[in-house]
Amino acid sequence: xKDNTIIVGLDIGTTKITTVIGEVASGGGxxxxxxxxxxxxxxxxxxxxxxxxxxxxxxxxxxxxERVSGVKVSxxxxxxxxxxxxxxxxxxxxxxxxxxxxGQSDVDRAIENARAVPLDPNLEIIHTLPQEYVVDxxxxxxxxxxxxxxxxxxxxxxxxxxxxxxxxxxxxVQEAGLYVEGFVLHVLASGLATLEAQEQAQTxxxxxxxxxxxxxxxxxxxxxxxxxxxxxxxxxxxADLAQILKIPMEEAENVKKxxxxxxxxxxxxxxxxxxxxxxxSTHAISAxxxxxxxxxxxxxxxxxxREEIDHTLGPAEMVAQSVVLTGGxxxxxxxxxxxxxxxxxxxxxxxxxxxxxxxxxxxxxxxxASVGLVLYSLGENGRVxxxxxxxxxxxxxxxxxxxxxxxxxxxxxxxxxxxxxAKPASQNADSGIMGRVRNWLKEWT
Numbered sequence: 434x435k436d437n438t439i440i441v442g443l444d445i446g447t448t449k450i451t452t453v454i455g456e457v458a459s460g461g462g463x464x465x466x467x468x469x470x471x472x473x474x475x476x477x478x479x480x481x482x483x484x485x486x487x488x489x490x491x492x493x494x495x496x497x498x499e500r501v502s503g504v505k506v507s508x509x510x511x512x513x514x515x516x517x518x519x520x521x522x523x524x525x526x527x528x529x530x531x532x533x534x535x536g537q538s539d540v541d542r543a544i545e546n547a548r549a550v551p552l553d554p555n556l557e558i559i560h561t562l563p564q565e566y567v568v569d570x571x572x573x574x575x576x577x578x579x580x581x582x583x584x585x586x587x588x589x590x591x592x593x594x595x596x597x598x599x600x601x602x603x604x605x606v607q608e609a610g611l612y613v614e615g616f617v618l619h620v621l622a623s624g625l626a627t628l629e630a631q632e633q634a635q636t637x638x639x640x641x642x643x644x645x646x647x648x649x650x651x652x653x654x655x656x657x658x659x660x661x662x663x664x665x666x667x668x669x670x671x672a673d674l675a676q677i678l679k680i681p682m683e684e685a686e687n688v689k690k691x692x693x694x695x696x697x698x699x700x701x702x703x704x705x706x707x708x709x710x711x712x713x714s715t716h717a718i719s720a721x722x723x724x725x726x727x728x729x730x731x732x733x734x735x736x737x738x739r740e741e742i743d744h745t746l747g748p749a750e751m752v753a754q755s756v757v758l759t760g761g762x763x764x765x766x767x768x769x770x771x772x773x774x775x776x777x778x779x780x781x782x783x784x785x786x787x788x789x790x791x792x793x794x795x796x797x798x799x800x801x802a803s804v805g806l807v808l809y810s811l812g813e814n815g816r817v818x819x820x821x822x823x824x825x826x827x828x829x830x831x832x833x834x835x836x837x838x839x840x841x842x843x844x845x846x847x848x849x850x851x852x853x854x855a856k857p858a859s860q861n862a863d864s865g866i867m868g869r870v871r872n873w874l875k876e877w878t
Contacts, residue, residue, distance in 0.1 A: 441498075442622070442806025443491065443509040443606065447645030448668055448761070449473050450490050452498035453795060454506065455788070455807035463807055464790035467504060468800075469497025478645040478664060479515020479619075481601040484608070491609040501791075508612040510806040511602065513559060514619035514641075514648055517595035520660045522564075523547040527585045535568070535577045539585055547589035556593040559616045562815040564588040564656050590657055592618050614810070619643075620650035621657050622805030623759045625817050627783030627798075628652060633817070635754040638776070639783065640738060641802065642762035644668040647734050649741060651753065655816055659746060663737045667762030670730045677726055678718070679710040689765070692720050695731040696767035700724040724767070731768060735775040750777045757783040761799035787817070 438457045444450065454467030471494045475487030495506050525547025527539050540563075548561055566574040568582040577585055599616065606613050623641040633655040641648040643666045651659035674693075675685035688708075694700045704720040742749045756778050758769060763782055773780040784796055785804040795804055808817060 439504055439506075440807045440810045441495075441506050441509045442512070442803045442809075443495070443611075444512045444619070444622075444803035444806060445476060445487070445491065445602065445605075446473055446512075446514070446643050447476050447478060447666070449644070450476075450494040451800065451803040452494040452506070452509070453800065453803040453807055454498050454502045454504055455804075456790075457811070458789065461811075463788050463811070465788055465792065465795050465804065465807070466790050467498040467500075467502025468791055468794050468803075469494045469499070469501065471497065473644075475605075476645075479513070479662075480517060480598045481605055484601065484605055487605045488608040491605055491611075495609065495611065506611065508614045509606065510614050510809060511606055511616050512619045512622055512802050512806060513594055513599070513602070513616045514643065514646055514662065515598070516646070516662055516664055517598040518559070518592060518618060518660075518662060519556060519594070520590060520592045520618075521550070522658070523550045523589050523591055525587045525589055529583050529585055531583055533581075535580050535582060535585055537578055540566075540577055540587070543585050543587045544589055547587060548591065550591070552591075552593060555596050557596045557599055558591060558593045559599075560590070560592040560618060560621070560657075560815060562590040562592070562621075562657055564590060564653070564658060590659070592621075592657075592660060617806055617809050618648075618650075618657070618660060619802050620648035620660055621815055622803075622809055623648070623783065623801040624650050624652050624657065624757075624805070625808045625812065625815075626785040626787075626801045626805035627757055627759055628655070628817070629786065632755065632757075636752060638738075638742065638749065638753045638756045638778075640756060640758050640760075640763075640772070642666060642734070642758060642760035642768075644761065647738065647760075647762075649738055651742065651746065657815055659742075661741050661745075663734060663741070665730070665734050665737070667760075667765070670727055670762070670765070673726060673730050674723075678708050679712070680708060681711065688723070689727065692723060693727050693765060694720070694724040694767040695728055695765050695771045697721050697724040697728060699767040699770065727765070728767075728771070731765070731771055732775065735772055739775055753778060755779040755781070757781060759783040759798040759801035763798050 440455045442453045449470050450473045451470045455463045456466050458464050471490055474490040475483030481487050525543040527543035529535055566577040567586040568577055568580050569584050603613050620641050624639040636653045639650040645666050645668055647663040647666050649661045650657055671686045671689055675682050700720040706718050707715055709715045746752045756776050769780050782798050785801055
């Protein structure tokens with residue numbers, strides 16, 4: 434790829450759409466020169482449900498990034514997530530003539546044989562990702578070209594998407610005036626952006642916690658070896674709060690981000706919120722009780738991930754060395770600690786690395802996939818190019834920093850969680866609502 438080439442990633446999610454514009458620097462690295470994020474419309478769990486609204490949101494996101502960069506966008510790499518993405522691992526074999534070196538054509542033949550597996554005719558292959566090669570029984574070979582042998586084998590991770598949702602997604606992007614350079618699995622992009630140099634030699638579980646879904650990727654020595662999707666995400670936590678507290682989704686999202694925690698023990702014990710319901714009544718709820726509503730859903734997501742990995746690959750703590758959390762929902766306080774307890778592995782927040790430019794804007798876990806889409810174009814077979822790690826310093830600590838500033842108040846001082854002025858909680862406590870909250874909590878404890 435030539436210097437000064439513009440690469441654009443378009444991450445289309447359930448809750449937001451993000452466009453990131455990257456420029457290839459003279460040394461081969463990537464400078465982020467534009468970013469545009471807008472609320473998502475017309476999308477649900479990775480699939481288009483309203484073509485017109487989704488197209489409009491894509492246009493708005495791209496225009497916002499263009500205004501920052503001063504660059505006109507014509508083509509994009511697009512993320513693919515959701516239940517319609519399927520993945521299998523297939524084995525390929527190629528015979529090599531005696532006394533001849535293995536050439537690229539032999540490698541291509543082995544990979545093509547691995548692709549020749551019966552797939553549902555309604556599926557379209559998105560990725561064919563080679564794992565390590567085996568030459569005459571010798572395992573662990575990353576590149577077989579130039580070696581001698583008579584038997585070349587390769588395991589290939591094949592990712593396919595249902596044709597209908599992919600066609601709808603492509604149509605939205607094209608209606609927005611853009612050409613689709615390629616589709617990229619969402620969790621693959623997140624892994625490319627967040628895995629550190631030392632993790633490229635390990636087996637790492639990447640968990641991308643989005644709004645509508647949570648995507649799982651198991652990376653083995655830098656290769657995506659397993660992928661799956663859980664149909665729950667941060668939006669479901671918000672919906673739980675909205676249902677239990679009887680408040681709009683927008684207000685529930687604000688309460689979750691500002692005062693919520695995935696672990697009640699990490700909630701501010703002296704913080705009390707006054708909630709104004711849609712009917713106008715008010716009631717008080719402590720940050721501790723708020724977190725007790727949040728924890729079951731996050732715990733359920735992690736339990737489903739654990740069950741998926743245990744069932745497919747074996748016990749998570751025996752399969753992997755660590756877990757990396759990405760996506761906007763991973764920013765909820767206590768999520769890292771809860772994941773550490775569920776997986777029994779070291780856990781950290783994954784942030785994009787190996788980039789320059791607007792790092793203050795795209796440096797959080799919520800931008801992992803969009804930055805990874807840009808990095809994907811520089812790699813080969815779904816791997817990060819070595820240039821990304823050229824200037825990387827070893828991590829000083831694996832402990833993640835709490836990304837949310839906690840709000841503390843004097844004991845029993847209520848904090849307004851609504852724009853509507855609230856009276857003292859003692860005068861307006863809605864015993865009926867709080868009774869239902871407590872009964873709901875008892876079912877989970």
